Each structure stands twice: as structure tokens, then as C-alpha cells.
Amino acid sequence: MKTLHLVISELSALRHIFRLGQMSLITLLAACASPYQPEYTQPAVPEKEAWKASIPDSQDVIRPDWWAGFEDAYLNQLVDQAVAGDYDLKLLATRIEIAAAAAGVERANALPKFSPDASKRFQRDPTGDSDTYSLSFSSSWELDVWGRVQKGIESKESEFRATEADWVAGYLKLVADVSSKYFEIRKLDRQIEQQKKSIEQNDKILAIYQFQIAEGLVSKSKVLQQEAEAFSKHKELLEFKRQRDVAENQLATLLGVPSGEFNVPTDVTQNEIVIPAVPVGLPSTLLSRRPDIIAQEYRVLAAYQLLGQAKLEKLPKFSLTADGGVSSNTLSQLLNKWSLGLAPSVSIPIFDKSISANIRSNEAQVKLAEDQYRQTVIKAFEEVETTLVNIASRKEQRNSLLLQVENLEVVNRNTNTQLKEGLVSQLEVFEVERTLLSAKQSVLDVDQQILADTVKLYKALGGGWSETDIR
Known part of the structure; x- marks a missing residue:
């Protein structure tokens, strides 16, 4: 029977043997190409020195709840509901759990494996019956001399961090999609309202033409032309309503609600909305703030670590196995006799x-x-650049349209004054009002585009997430 002191002495001797073997192998491999990789460095990317559009030189971090800057309580409610109910976001959260479990499995595989076994054996022979009781175990452990096993663990952990960044990117996309879809519904509600007014004006003009044709003042073609325009406006109104229903269904899906069982009340879409000024950081902060870029770099790191592990496969593998146990014909004597065996091994992959x-x-x-x-x-640079250009251009368009509306409102007031004085006909007044409503429709279009582009800019800049450094 081996004493505990003897076992400890043997383990110490084995460690000494492994150290000597390691030193000899390092000397042997010194003449060969080194299997070790240099330190990881961030992949080189084209530099972005400046932007075409003007960006404030600010280090301000965008607030995490940036959508609250629109000062719309109903939008805040929609975002909360979407975060709680969206299934794409839930899938991303599940992928985080899967990646965390995979990293846990990799760490567990690096630990010694211990397998106990207990049994009772009954034997009958000419000499009589006998029982044999046994308790045994076996253990194996690959010694991570070169860090190969650790590389595999680090790769799984990097993939886990990448899935976390994927969730942040999914969260940012969800909030942006909800905001954009809500703003689209707001625009459609106002367009429907304006279109109804335009149809009323058109009907009034048509009534005048119908009266004039009865008096022989205009030709029938004039009435037919006005009726054709009325049909066109009714078609546009139906299209606006169709687009609203579709947008509402899409918004319901983002909220995790079955389509057809959710609707946005029209009264909440009539309130004025604030277009916030986005505090944009310097271009250099973009790469460290966008979660999709962070996720992709973690995947570069994971692949780099797996390459390091693959290169270390060329080196010998050291492992230690142990087995032992006790056996006796009686349970009371089971622990009196026991054995322990230790077997170090080296595997050298020369011809693999x-x-x-x-x-x-x-x-x-x-x-x-x-x-x-x-x-x-590169796509991130494009998204930011394009969105900045769109916002700047559409704000200029909006200013021009507002001037047009302002001028048409002056014309409308003057025409109404002239109508009272008998200088113009009612028909001319209706024509001016119809042109004014059409210009206001264009303003609504541009307003919605600016809102949508502002949301895109928040998303393109990585939202309000703090900077992350994976190195």
C-alpha cells in the first residue's frame, strides 16, 4: 500500500520530468518556425479624416434614451413595449445564453476529468459462493503547457462578447425601426387630413364648373378634367389609408403584437414633435461606439485566437492519467487495500x-x-455621411417649401379680400387654396424625411452606448 507521502513524491518527480521535457522540446523546436502568434492588433481600415457635412467638434456622448429627445410620450411607450415584446431581440438574447454556455463548456473541458465507479460482483464456483466489492476511479488531464487550451477558451469568450454586441446592435435597430415607423404613421395621418381638405376644395371647384356648364360658360371638357382630378385625389386618399394600415401592422410586429390587434390612435399623432439636435462626436469615436463594428472585431479576435490554437497543435501534448481503487470480499474491509496508478504521456504530432x-x-x-x-x-462611414447629407439637404428643401407656403398664404389672404370686393371669382379662391394645400403636403413629406433621417443618424452613430475597447 502506497502512503500519501510516497504519492506526493511521485507527483513531484513527474513535474520535474515534464519541465525537463519541455526545455528539451523548446530547444528542439527553436530551429523551426515559431508556432506562437504576435499580439493581436486591430485590423487596418481606411481612415476618415473629415465629413462633407458640418459636424460639431464635440465629445458629448449621445444620451442612452435618445428617442426621448423627440419629446413624444407615446413614442417612449412604444419603445418600452417593443423592447419587452420584440422576438428578434429575444432571439439575440438567447444567442447570448448559448454563447455563454459554449464558453462554459470550453472552460470545463480544460479541467481534469474524474470518473468514479462502484460495483458488487457475485460469483458461484465449486468452492462456493463469493461477493466482491470494488470502488475505482479514473482521471485524465491534458496539461496546457503551451496555452493551446487557453486559446480555445479565449475564442469562445470573444464570441460571447460578440453576441452581446449583437444584442446592443439589435436593440438600437429595434428602437430606430419603431421610431421611424411611428413617424411614418404620424405623417400619413396628417396627409390623410390634408388630402380630405384638398378633396373638399376640389369638390367645390367641380360644383362651380358644373353650374357654369349649365349656364354655357365653360365646356364639358373642363368638368370632365375636374372630375378626373377628383378621382385621382380619392385614389391618393385610399393609398394613404392603405399605407397607414400596412405601417401599423409592421409596427405591431415590432411590438410583438399580432397584426390587426394594434392601432395607433389618431389623436396622439396630431401633437407637434421636437426635432432634437444630435450631439455628434468626432469621427474617430465612431469605430468604438457602433455595436455592429464592435461585434465584428470580436469575431476577428475569436478567429485569430482559433488560428493561434491551430498553430499550437504542432507542439507535443502532455497529459496525465490516473487510476486507482479499492476492492474486498467484505464491505468492512473495503478501505484497507487500495491502489493508485499515475501515467504521464506525451503525444508528438510529427506526421499529422x-x-x-x-x-x-x-x-x-x-x-x-x-x-x-x-x-x-466602410458601410458605417457611408451611413453617417449619407444621413448627414440628407439631413442638410432636406432642411434646405424645407426652408424653401416654408417660404412657398408663406407666399401662398399671402396670396390666399389677398384673393379672399379681392373676392369680397368682387374682383375675383370663388373659383380663383379655391384654386389658390388647393395649391396651398398641395404645398403643405410637400412640407409634411420633408418633415417626415427629416425625422426619419435623424433617427438613422442616431443609429448610424451607435446610439448612446459608451465606448468599448476589446484590446
Whole structure:
């Protein structure tokens, strides 16, 4: 029977043997290419020195609840409901749990494996019956001498961080989609209201023409032309209502509610809305703030770590197995006799061609991940640049349309004054009012586009999330 002191002495001797083996192997491999990778560095991307549109030189961080800057209580309520009910966001949260579990499995696989076994054996032979009781165990453990196992753990942890960033990106996209869809419904409600007024004006003009044709003052073609315009306006009104129903169904899906069982009250869409000024940081902060870029770089890091693990497969693997147990014909004597065996082993993959193939495969995976990272960065630059250009241009368009509306309102007032004095006909008044309503429709279109572009800009800049550094 081995004493505990003897077992400890043997373990100490084994550690000494492994140290000597490691030093010899390092010397042997010194003449070969090093299997170790250099430190990870962020993939190089094209630099963005400046933006075409004017950006304030501000380090302000966008508030996390940036949508509250629109000062619309109903929008805030929609966002809360969407975050709680959207299934895309729930799927992303589940992927985080899966990635966390995968990282836990990888860490567990690095620990020693211990398998106990207890049994009772009954034997009958000519000498008589006998019972044998036994309790045994076996254990195995790969010693992570080179850090190969740790590379696998780090890769799984990087993928876990990437899924967390995916959730943030999904959250940001959800809020942006809810906001944009709500603003679209607001615009359609106002367009429907304006279109109804325009139809009323058109009907009044048509009534005048019908009276004039009875008096022989205009030709029938004039009436037919006005009727055709009336049909066109009714068609546009139906189209606005159709678009609203579709937008409402899409918004219901974002909220996690069955389509047809949710509607936006028209009274909440009539309130004035504030277009906030977005505090934009310097261009250099974009790469560290957008969650999709952060997620993609974590995937580059994960691929890089797997490549490092693949390269370390060329080095010998050290493992330690142990087995032991006790056995006796009686339970009372079971612990009196026991045995312990220790067996160190070294595996040297000299002729394993699959290792080189696996390295080439992982090198390609790293290149793919880096290219996807650069593609994400380039698209981010495009999104910000395009949105800034759109906002600047549409604000100029809005100013021009407002001047047009202002001028038409002056013309409308003058025409109404002239009508009272008998200088113009009622028909001319209606024509001016119809033109004014059409200009106001255009203002509504541009207002909605500015709101949608403002939401896109918040999303393109990564929302209000703090900077993350993965290195």
C-alpha cells in the first residue's frame, strides 16, 4: 500500500520530468518556425479624416434614451413595449445564453476529468459462493503547457462578447425601426387630413364648373378634367389609408403584437414633435461606439485566437492519467487495500498533415473576418455621411417649401379680400387654396424625411452606448 507521502513524491518527480521535457522540446523546436502568434492588433481600415457635412467638434456622448429627445410620450411607450415584446431581440438574447454556455463548456473541458465507479460482483464456483466489492476511479488531464487550451477558451469568450454586441446592435435597430415607423404613421395621418381638405376644395371647384356648364360658360371638357382630378385625389386618399394600415401592422410586429390587434390612435399623432439636435462626436469615436463594428472585431479576435490554437497543435501534448481503487470480499474491509496508478504521456504530432490544413483553414477564416470588419466600417462611414447629407439637404428643401407656403398664404389672404370686393371669382379662391394645400403636403413629406433621417443618424452613430475597447 502506497502512503500519501510516497504519492506526493511521485507527483513531484513527474513535474520535474515534464519541465525537463519541455526545455528539451523548446530547444528542439527553436530551429523551426515559431508556432506562437504576435499580439493581436486591430485590423487596418481606411481612415476618415473629415465629413462633407458640418459636424460639431464635440465629445458629448449621445444620451442612452435618445428617442426621448423627440419629446413624444407615446413614442417612449412604444419603445418600452417593443423592447419587452420584440422576438428578434429575444432571439439575440438567447444567442447570448448559448454563447455563454459554449464558453462554459470550453472552460470545463480544460479541467481534469474524474470518473468514479462502484460495483458488487457475485460469483458461484465449486468452492462456493463469493461477493466482491470494488470502488475505482479514473482521471485524465491534458496539461496546457503551451496555452493551446487557453486559446480555445479565449475564442469562445470573444464570441460571447460578440453576441452581446449583437444584442446592443439589435436593440438600437429595434428602437430606430419603431421610431421611424411611428413617424411614418404620424405623417400619413396628417396627409390623410390634408388630402380630405384638398378633396373638399376640389369638390367645390367641380360644383362651380358644373353650374357654369349649365349656364354655357365653360365646356364639358373642363368638368370632365375636374372630375378626373377628383378621382385621382380619392385614389391618393385610399393609398394613404392603405399605407397607414400596412405601417401599423409592421409596427405591431415590432411590438410583438399580432397584426390587426394594434392601432395607433389618431389623436396622439396630431401633437407637434421636437426635432432634437444630435450631439455628434468626432469621427474617430465612431469605430468604438457602433455595436455592429464592435461585434465584428470580436469575431476577428475569436478567429485569430482559433488560428493561434491551430498553430499550437504542432507542439507535443502532455497529459496525465490516473487510476486507482479499492476492492474486498467484505464491505468492512473495503478501505484497507487500495491502489493508485499515475501515467504521464506525451503525444508528438510529427506526421499529422491535418494540422497544416487546419492552420490554412483558420488563416482563411481570419482573413474573412478581417474583410467583414473592414466592410462593416466602410458601410458605417457611408451611413453617417449619407444621413448627414440628407439631413442638410432636406432642411434646405424645407426652408424653401416654408417660404412657398408663406407666399401662398399671402396670396390666399389677398384673393379672399379681392373676392369680397368682387374682383375675383370663388373659383380663383379655391384654386389658390388647393395649391396651398398641395404645398403643405410637400412640407409634411420633408418633415417626415427629416425625422426619419435623424433617427438613422442616431443609429448610424451607435446610439448612446459608451465606448468599448476589446484590446
